[in-house]
Amino acid sequence: MxxxxxxxxxxxxxxxxxxxxxxxxxxxxxxxxxxxSGFPSVSPWACFTYEWFNVLWNDSAIREGIFYSVIxxxxxxxxxxxxxxxxxxxxxxxxxxxxSTYYTLIIAPILVPGVVLGISxxxxxxxxxxxxxxxxxxxxxxxxxNGIFLTILGQSSFIASYAMLVFVARLQRFDPGLTEAALxxxxxxxxxxxxxxxxxxxxxxxxxxxxxxxxxFENYNTTTFTIVDYKTLTTVLAQKVRxxxxxxxxxxxxxxxxxxxxxxxxxxxxxxxxxxxxxxxQGKAKAKSGGILPSFMTGNPAAIVFVLLAFVAIVVIGTAQxxxxxxxxxxxxxxxxxxxxxxxxELQEQRLIKSQSEARQGPDIFGAPEEExxxxxxxxxxxxxxxxxxxxxxxxxxxxxxxxxSGGxxxxxxxxxxTNLDNDEGx
Amino acid sequence: MGSGVxxxxxxxxxxxxxxVAVREANVHINxxxxxxxxxxxxxxxxxxxxxxxGFLEPSDGRVLIGGNDMAGIGPNKxxxxxxxxxxxxxxxxxxxxxxxxxxxxxxxxxxxxxxRADELLDMIALExxxxxxxxxxxxxxxxRVAIARALCANPxxxxxxxxxxALDLKLRQHMRTELREIQQRxxxxxxxxxxxxxxxxxxxxxxxxxxxxxIDQIDTGHNVYDNPATPFVASFVGExxxxxxxxxxxxGEEAVIGTNRSGDLLARVxxxxxxxxxxxxxxxxxxxxxxxxxxxxxxxxxxTISANVVNEEFEGNSFSVFLEGDxxxxxxxxxPNVGQDHITGRGENLSLHYDVNNAVVMPAGELASE
Numbered sequence: 001m002x003x004x005x006x007x008x009x010x011x012x013x014x015x016x017x018x019x020x021x022x023x024x025x026x027x028x029x030x031x032x033x034x035x036x037s038g039f040p041s042v043s044p045w046a047c048f049t050y051e052w053f054n055v056l057w058n059d060s061a062i063r064e065g066i067f068y069s070v071i072x073x074x075x076x077x078x079x080x081x082x083x084x085x086x087x088x089x090x091x092x093x094x095x096x097x098x099x100s101t102y103y104t105l106i107i108a109p110i111l112v113p114g115v116v117l118g119i120s121x122x123x124x125x126x127x128x129x130x131x132x133x134x135x136x137x138x139x140x141x142x143x144x145x146n147g148i149f150l151t152i153l154g155q156s157s158f159i160a161s162y163a164m165l166v167f168v169a170r171l172q173r174f175d176p177g178l179t180e181a182a183l184x185x186x187x188x189x190x191x192x193x194x195x196x197x198x199x200x201x202x203x204x205x206x207x208x209x210x211x212x213x214x215x216x217f218e219n220y221n222t223t224t225f226t227i228v229d230y231k232t233l234t235t236v237l238a239q240k241v242r243x244x245x246x247x248x249x250x251x252x253x254x255x256x257x258x259x260x261x262x263x264x265x266x267x268x269x270x271x272x273x274x275x276x277x278x279x280x281x282q283g284k285a286k287a288k289s290g291g292i293l294p295s296f297m298t299g300n301p302a303a304i305v306f307v308l309l310a311f312v313a314i315v316v317i318g319t320a321q322x323x324x325x326x327x328x329x330x331x332x333x334x335x336x337x338x339x340x341x342x343x344x345x346e347l348q349e350q351r352l353i354k355s356q357s358e359a360r361q362g363p364d365i366f367g368a369p370e371e372e373x374x375x376x377x378x379x380x381x382x383x384x385x386x387x388x389x390x391x392x393x394x395x396x397x398x399x400x401x402x403x404x405x406s407g408g409x410x411x412x413x414x415x416x417x418x419t420n421l422d423n424d425e426g427x
Numbered sequence: 428m429g430s431g432v433x434x435x436x437x438x439x440x441x442x443x444x445x446x447v448a449v450r451e452a453n454v455h456i457n458x459x460x461x462x463x464x465x466x467x468x469x470x471x472x473x474x475x476x477x478x479x480x481g482f483l484e485p486s487d488g489r490v491l492i493g494g495n496d497m498a499g500i501g502p503n504k505x506x507x508x509x510x511x512x513x514x515x516x517x518x519x520x521x522x523x524x525x526x527x528x529x530x531x532x533x534x535x536x537x538x539x540x541x542x543r544a545d546e547l548l549d550m551i552a553l554e555x556x557x558x559x560x561x562x563x564x565x566x567x568x569x570x571r572v573a574i575a576r577a578l579c580a581n582p583x584x585x586x587x588x589x590x591x592x593a594l595d596l597k598l599r600q601h602m603r604t605e606l607r608e609i610q611q612r613x614x615x616x617x618x619x620x621x622x623x624x625x626x627x628x629x630x631x632x633x634x635x636x637x638x639x640x641x642i643d644q645i646d647t648g649h650n651v652y653d654n655p656a657t658p659f660v661a662s663f664v665g666e667x668x669x670x671x672x673x674x675x676x677x678x679g680e681e682a683v684i685g686t687n688r689s690g691d692l693l694a695r696v697x698x699x700x701x702x703x704x705x706x707x708x709x710x711x712x713x714x715x716x717x718x719x720x721x722x723x724x725x726x727x728x729x730x731t732i733s734a735n736v737v738n739e740e741f742e743g744n745s746f747s748v749f750l751e752g753d754x755x756x757x758x759x760x761x762x763p764n765v766g767q768d769h770i771t772g773r774g775e776n777l778s779l780h781y782d783v784n785n786a787v788v789m790p791a792g793e794l795a796s797e
C-alpha cells in the first residue's frame with residue numbers, strides 16, 4: 001500500500017471519527033424524539049411515535065419559555081447591535097494612543113464570567129432603584145426588578161462586545177474617504193452615516209444580529225440570575241432536568257436542529273446562486289442551458305439537499321396523518337406485562353429456594369448475588385435502577401429484598417423508569 | 428454650471444503638532460483658472476487641498492473662496508467638490524446614484540436625479556452605463572464618473588487630488604486632454620494636485636511648485652520651466668544639468684560663473700534673482716539637456732563645455748549622451764534621433780555649446796532629490 005493511500009485512508013477515518021463526535025449526539029438525541037419510551041432513549045426501541053411533539057406543543061412552560069426567549073433575544077439584538085456598532089465606530093475615531101486600552105475595556109465583558117454579570121446586573125439595578133428612591137410598587141422599581149428588562153441588559157453587556165468584534169472586522173475594510181466624499185458632496189454627518197457607512201455595514205449587522213440572537217437564546221448563566229420571576233427556554237429546561245424530563249425535550253432539539261440545517265442550506269443555496277449569477281454576468285461561466293432540473297439547482301448541491309429535506313418533511317407529515325403508534329404501544333405493553341409476570345414468577349421461585357436455604361444458614365442481610373441478577377437486562381448508565389423489574393417488584397409485594405437493587409441509584413432516582421407509568425396504568 | 432470663483436490663501440500655516448506641513452502660503456488663484464500644485468510627495472500639497480475643501484482648518488491665516496472667509500465652514504457647506512486620489516466612488520451605489528449623490532442629500536426626486544445623471548453621463552461619454560456598479564467599470568471610466576459626480580454638485584471650485592496617478596500611461600495622457608477640455612467647457616476653477624510635472628505643465632494655466640511645505644514659485648508652466656526661481660524648481664521640473672561654482676562677474680542680467688571642471692561659463696540670471704547675486708557668491712547654473720548642442724562655439728569659450736563621454740542611451744525620439752560633469756554628476760545631453768546610428772564613442776572628448784538664453788544662474792540652494 002502506498003503511503004499516499006494510507007494518508008488518504010487515515011484522513012477518511014479521522015473525518016468519520018470527527019464528524020461522529022460532532023454530530024453523533026445530535027443524531028441520537030433526534031432519534032430519541034421518535035421513541036415512545038417515557039425516558040429519552042434509543043435502546044430499547046419501543047415504538048415509533050410523534051407523540052412527544054404533541055407533548056411539547058401542549059407544554060405551556062416550554063411555550064412560555066420560548067416566547068420570552070424570543071422577546072429577550074429581539075431586545076438583546078436591538079440593544080447589543082446598536083451598542084456594538086457605536087463602540088466599533090468610536091474605536092476607529094478614538095485617539096491612537098488610547099485605542100488599545102479602549103479595546104481591552106470594551107472586550108472585557110466577554111472575559112467576565114456570565115454568573116458575575118448576572119449577579120452584578122441584578123444588584124446594580126436594585127441599588128440604583130434604591131438610590132433613586134424608587135419605592136416598592138412604583139413604576140421605576142417595577143422596571144428595575146423586571147426580569148425581561150434586566151435580562152436584556154445583562155445579556156447585552158457582553159453580547160455587545162461580540163457584536164463589536166464583528167463590526168470592527170468589517171470597518172477595517174471601510175475607506176474613510178467615502179465618508180469624506182459624501183460630506184464634500186454636501187451630505188450632513190447623519191446623511192453620510194445613513195447613506196454610506198450603514199449600507200456598507202449591512203452584512204455585518206445581519207451576521208451580528210444572528211450571532212446576538214443565538215447567544216441570547218442559549219444563554220443560561222447570566223439569565224438565571226436576571227430573569228427573576230419570568231422564564232426563558234433555558235431556565236425552563238434547567239428546571240425540567242431537575243424535576244424530570246421526557247422526550248419532548250428531544251423533540252424540541254430535533255425541531256431546532258432541523259431549522260438550523262434548513263436555514264444553513266437555504267443560505268448556502270442562495271449564496272451559490274448569487275455567485276453563479278455574478279459569474280454569468282461577467283462572462284466567466286456559461287448561462288445555464290435547460291435540463292431536467294430547475295435552473296437554481298444546477299451545480300448547486302445545497303439546493304438539491306434542501307429540496308430532498310423538504311421532501312422528507314412532507315413525507316413525515318403525511319405519515320403522521322395516517323400512522324398511529326397505538327397498536328404498537330399496546331403490543332409493547334403486553335410484551336412488558338408478560339415479561340414482568342415471568343420475572344415475578346422467577347423471583348418467587350428464587351425466594352422459595354432462598355427461604356429454604358436461609359432456614360438452614362440464617363438471614364443474609366447484604367443480599368445474595370442472585371438478587372442482583374433479578375433485573376436480567378443490562379443495566380446501563382443508571383446502575384440498573386430503570387430496569388423494568390425493579391419497581392414492578394415494589395408494586396408487586398412487600399418483599400424487602402426488592403429494595404436492594406435500587407441502592408445503586410442513578411442521578412434521577414427511579415422516577416424515569418419507563419415502566420413506572422405502565423405500572424400505574426396497569427394496577 | 429457654476430462660474431469661476433477666485434480662491435485665495437492668505438498667510439496660511441498648517442501645523443500638526445511640531446510638524447509644519449504648510450509654511451506661510453500666499454496664493455491667489457483666479458476664477459476659471461486651471462491651477463496646479465506641483466511637488467514631491469509629502470510636500471504639503473494635499474494638506475493645502477484639504478484646507479481649501481474644509482477637511483482641516485489652517486493653524487494660521489485665512490482661506491477665501493470668492494472673497495468669503497471659509498473659517499468654520501464645513502466641507503459640506505463649501506462651494507467646492509473634491510476628486511479623491513482613489514476616486515472614492517460609493518461601491519454599493521449604481522453609477523447614476525453615485526453621480527447624483529449631491530442631489531440626493533438635498534432631497535431631489537429620483538426622476539430629477541436620474542435625468543441629471545443621464546445628462547452628465549452623456550457629457551463624459553458613458554451613455555447607458557448608469558445602471559452598472561463602479562466595480563464594473565474600467566479605470567478611465569471610473570475617473571470620468573468621479574468627475575461627473577463632482578460636477579453634479581455645481582461647485583464653484585473643483586479640487587483634484589492626483590486623480591490620474593492610478594492610470595496607465597496612455598490613459599493618463601488621454602485623460603489630461605479630456606480634463607483640460609472639461610475645464611474649458613464648464614469654466615469653473617480647477618485646483619489640481621500632482622507630483623507629475625508633465626501633467627502640471629500640459630494642463631495648467633498656473634503652477635505652484637512646493638517643497639517641504641514652502642511654495643517656491645508660482646507662475647505659468649512656461650515660466651516655471653524656463654525661468655525657475657530656485658535650484659529646487661530648476662531640478663524638480665523637467666531634467667536639468669547643474670553646474671556649481673562662484674560668481675566671477677556680473678553685467679546686467681548676465682553673469683559668469685567659475686566652475687571646477689568646465690571653466691568659466693556665461694549664463695542669464697534667472698529673472699526673480701536679478702540683483703540678488705553678488706560677485707563671489709556660491710551659485711548654480713542650469714542647462715536643459717535639449718539646450719546643449721554638439722560642436723564648439725567659435726569665438727566664445729564661455730558658452731562651450733568640453734567633457735568626456737561616459738555613456739550613451741537610445742531613447743527612441745532622441746539619444747541621451749552622458750558626459751563627465753561637476754562633482755561626479757553626469758551632464759546629460761539630448762540629441763534628436765534623425766536617423767543616425769549613434770552619436771559618439773565611449774571616452775571620446777566632446778565639445779558642447781549652448782545659447783546664453785538657455786542657461787540660467789541663481790544662488791546655490793537645495794536640489795530636488797532624485
